[in-house]
Amino acid sequence: MKNKKAVVLLSGGLDSTTVMAIARANGYEIYGLSFRYGQRHAMELEAARRVARAFNAIEHMIMDVDLAKIGGSALTGDNQVPKNRDEGEMKKEIPVTYVPARNTIFLAHALAWAEVLGASEIFLGVNAIDYSGYPDCRPQYIAAFEQMANLATKAGVEGKTRVKIRTPLIHMTKADIIRKGIELGVDYGMTHSCYDPSPEGMPCGRCDSCLLREKGFREAGITDPVTLVR
Amino acid sequence: MKNKKAVVLLSGGLDSTTVMAIARANGYEIYGLSFRYGQRHAMELEAARRVARAFNAIEHMIMDVDLAKIGGSALTGDNQVPKNRDEGEMKKEIPVTYVPARNTIFLAHALAWAEVLGASEIFLGVNAIDYSGYPDCRPQYIAAFEQMANLATKAGVEGKTRVKIRTPLIHMTKADIIRKGIELGVDYGMTHSCYDPSPEGMPCGRCDSCLLREKGFREAGITDPVTLVR
Numbered sequence: 001m002k003n004k005k006a007v008v009l010l011s012g013g014l015d016s017t018t019v020m021a022i023a024r025a026n027g028y029e030i031y032g033l034s035f036r037y038g039q040r041h042a043m044e045l046e047a048a049r050r051v052a053r054a055f056n057a058i059e060h061m062i063m064d065v066d067l068a069k070i071g072g073s074a075l076t077g078d079n080q081v082p083k084n085r086d087e088g089e090m091k092k093e094i095p096v097t098y099v100p101a102r103n104t105i106f107l108a109h110a111l112a113w114a115e116v117l118g119a120s121e122i123f124l125g126v127n128a129i130d131y132s133g134y135p136d137c138r139p140q141y142i143a144a145f146e147q148m149a150n151l152a153t154k155a156g157v158e159g160k161t162r163v164k165i166r167t168p169l170i171h172m173t174k175a176d177i178i179r180k181g182i183e184l185g186v187d188y189g190m191t192h193s194c195y196d197p198s199p200e201g202m203p204c205g206r207c208d209s210c211l212l213r214e215k216g217f218r219e220a221g222i223t224d225p226v227t228l229v230r
Numbered sequence: 231m232k233n234k235k236a237v238v239l240l241s242g243g244l245d246s247t248t249v250m251a252i253a254r255a256n257g258y259e260i261y262g263l264s265f266r267y268g269q270r271h272a273m274e275l276e277a278a279r280r281v282a283r284a285f286n287a288i289e290h291m292i293m294d295v296d297l298a299k300i301g302g303s304a305l306t307g308d309n310q311v312p313k314n315r316d317e318g319e320m321k322k323e324i325p326v327t328y329v330p331a332r333n334t335i336f337l338a339h340a341l342a343w344a345e346v347l348g349a350s351e352i353f354l355g356v357n358a359i360d361y362s363g364y365p366d367c368r369p370q371y372i373a374a375f376e377q378m379a380n381l382a383t384k385a386g387v388e389g390k391t392r393v394k395i396r397t398p399l400i401h402m403t404k405a406d407i408i409r410k411g412i413e414l415g416v417d418y419g420m421t422h423s424c425y426d427p428s429p430e431g432m433p434c435g436r437c438d439s440c441l442l443r444e445k446g447f448r449e450a451g452i453t454d455p456v457t458l459v460r
Contacts, residue, residue, distance in 0.1 A: 063296055070291075070339070072346035094384055101342035104382045108338040109300070112331035116302035136382045144378035151371040152334045154324055 005029045005119035006166075007110045010060070012047025013193045014213055015125035015169055018181040022168050023123045024055045025184050031117060032060040033110055037102070038068025038076040043201045047192035054190060063109055073099040074195075081196040083206040087215075090208055094133050097195055097208065103136035107145055107165070114163050115153045123166045129173050142167050174216025182222060189225035203227075235259045235349035236396075237340045240290070242277025243423045244443055245355035245399055248411040252398045253353045254285045255414050261347060262290040263340055267332070268298025268306040273431045277422035284420060293339055303329040304425075311426040313436040317445075320438050324363050327425055327438065333366035337375055337395070344393050345383045353396045359403050372397050404446025412452060419455035433457075 006028035010016045024030055032052040034045060045062060052060035068076040074096040075081070081097060103126065110122045126137040135141065146165045149155075155162050169177050181188065193213045194203035203210050203226060217224040236258035240246045254260055262282040264275055275292060282290035298306040304326040305311070311327060333356065340352045356367040365371060376395045385392050399407050411418065423443045424433035433440050433456060447454040 061299065063299060064294065066293055067342065069293060070342045070346055072342075098384070099342075100345040100384075101338055101379075101382055104341060104378070105335070105338040108331055108335040111334060112297065112300045112302070112329075115330040116300055135384060138381065141378070141381040144374070144381050148334070148371070148374035148378045149331075151368065151374050152331055152366045154328070154330075154365060 004121070005031060005058075005114075005117050006121040006123055007031045007033055007114045007117065007119050008057075008123040009106055009110055009125070010034050010048045010051060011125070012044045012049075012051055012191060013125070013209070014174075014181075014188060014191050014216070015127055015177060016048075017051045017186060017188070017191045018177050018184075019123050019125040019168060020051060020055050020057075021181055021184040021186045023121075023166075028121065030055055030057040031113065031119060032057040033106075033113060034060065034062045035065050035106060035109075036062055037065045037099075041194075041197050041201075043192045043194075043197055047190060050190040054187070061113065065105055065109070067099055067102065067105070070100065073097065075099050081207050083196075083204070085208060085211070090133060090212075094135065095208065098134050101136070103134075103141075104145070107149075111149050111153065111163065115155075120162070121164050121166050123168070125169055126167050127169045127172065127174075127177070129171065139167075139170055142170070173219070174212055175219035178216050178220040178222060182220075187225065191226070193226075234351070235261060235288075235347050236351040236353055237261045237263055237344045237347065237349050238287075238353040239336055239340055239355070240264050240278045240281060241355070242274045242279075242281055242421060243355070243439070244404075244411075244418060244421050244446070245357055245407060247281045247416060247418070247421045248407050248414075249353050249355040249398060250281060250285050250287075251411055251414040251416045253351075253396075258351065260285055260287040261343065261349065262287040263336075263343060264290065264292045265295050265336060265339075266292055267295045267329075271424075271427050271431075273422045273424075273427055277420060280420040284417070291343065295335055295339070297329055297332065297335070300330065303327065305329050311437050313426075313434070315438060315441070320363060320442075324365065325438065328364050331366070333364075333371075334375070337379075341379050341383065341393065345385070350392070351394050351396050353398070355399055356397050357399045357402065357404075357407070359401065369397075369400055372400070403449070404442055405449035408446050408450040408452060412450075417455065421456070423456075
């Protein structure tokens with residue numbers, strides 16, 4: 001396992017930070033990959049920088065992807081971010097915060113970088129339990145991406161190492177994720193989850209992402225360090 | 231078929247121009263999608279603009295994707311473009327002009343736009359016969375992308391229209407492609423194929439792309455209008 005390289009997709013949120021901790025604990029050399037994609041707030045990228053430094057990433061690349069030009073999502077400015085929804089409402093339909101094909105675009109960039117680096121693993125913090133109903137967070141999507149990826153690149157032609165898409169959180173509850181992170185020494189105070197923070201960077205406490213985070217900490221019986229500083 | 235929308239990936243080269251002509255002849259409303267991806271020459275995008283206009287595209291979107299930051303290809307500046315190779319050499323191994331995961335990144339953007347537009351088709355000019363040995367031009371790659379795409383988006387969850395990846399040239403020789411284009415009235419004088427043009431935009435005549443184009447016109451028994459103006 002020594003010196004194996006992994007590209008870790010890093011939003012700076014709770015899930016991707018835990019994934020980076022898991023990859024690090026498994027002995028991978030970390031290459032963090034984040035995106036400036038027209039999201040409403042730059043707080044995410046600040047959090048991603050802090051996290052990449054904390055886990056001694058060999059490199060942290062921030063790529064520009066102009067998803068706002070394509071549109072179709074509340075996260076890139078087309079709609080209001082919904083507030084105060086209960087879990088039933090969250091799971092009923094795909095929410096307006098869904099960004100069309102976002103994980104596919106992010107994973108495609110990770111695949112390109114992994115091929116150039118010779119990295120055999122791409123880590124991604126998707127979750128199919130406590131999630132907002134996005135189609136590109138489901139296990140069958142991840143399996144299909146991995147299959148496609150190994151036909152897309154030199155790996156598929158010259159018999160080189162295949163790339164694996166690792167999603168260690170996919171079957172965990174938010175509380176399990178937080179417990180795992182705490183066990184690995186993650187300081188969740190450096191993460192940012194809110195879809196719609198105040199101009200000063202304070203979480204709104206009412207969007208799906210804030211509500212799922214709150215529920216996770218409550219169920220884990222742990223105090224969220226981010227709410228402490230609020 | 232009337233008023234059906236199609237996203238057409240358009241490089242401004244011979245293949246993607248023929249694909250756009252085919253999509254148009256089949257009655258699709260055309261949404262052209264091109265990329266500024268750190269390629270050495272801007273000629274490609276000029277050609278793409280001419281072609282999109284010629285086929286009355288409803289919209290022609292040019293997106294920025296920073297593949298040069300990822301590196302790993304002669305087309306984005308990492309190596310010399312190879313010259314004067316015969317077909318045996320071209321097919322022996324994946325050439326340095328291969329751009330890691332390029333088609334996956336391009337198709338991922340097309341998928342996002344198709345979802346926002348409600349387009350059921352994505353057209354792509356890949357070719358598995360007279361080609362440069364790129365892994366992401368093979369039929370099995372395209373099939374895997376289509377399968378992944380329909381799990382990635384709302385189509386895969388809410389039973390909406392599935393997206394289809396159309397590759398009408400995939401089993402055609404370069405000569406067949408040119409004959410088909412001429413039959414549909416394509417003016418190949420507006421296209422650009424060279425990987426390494428002069429500062430004035432003249433094709434080098436010796437890179438894989440120029441050589442495959444020359445062979446295609448020769449075998450089709452047609453004079454290339456681009457060589458006429460040289």
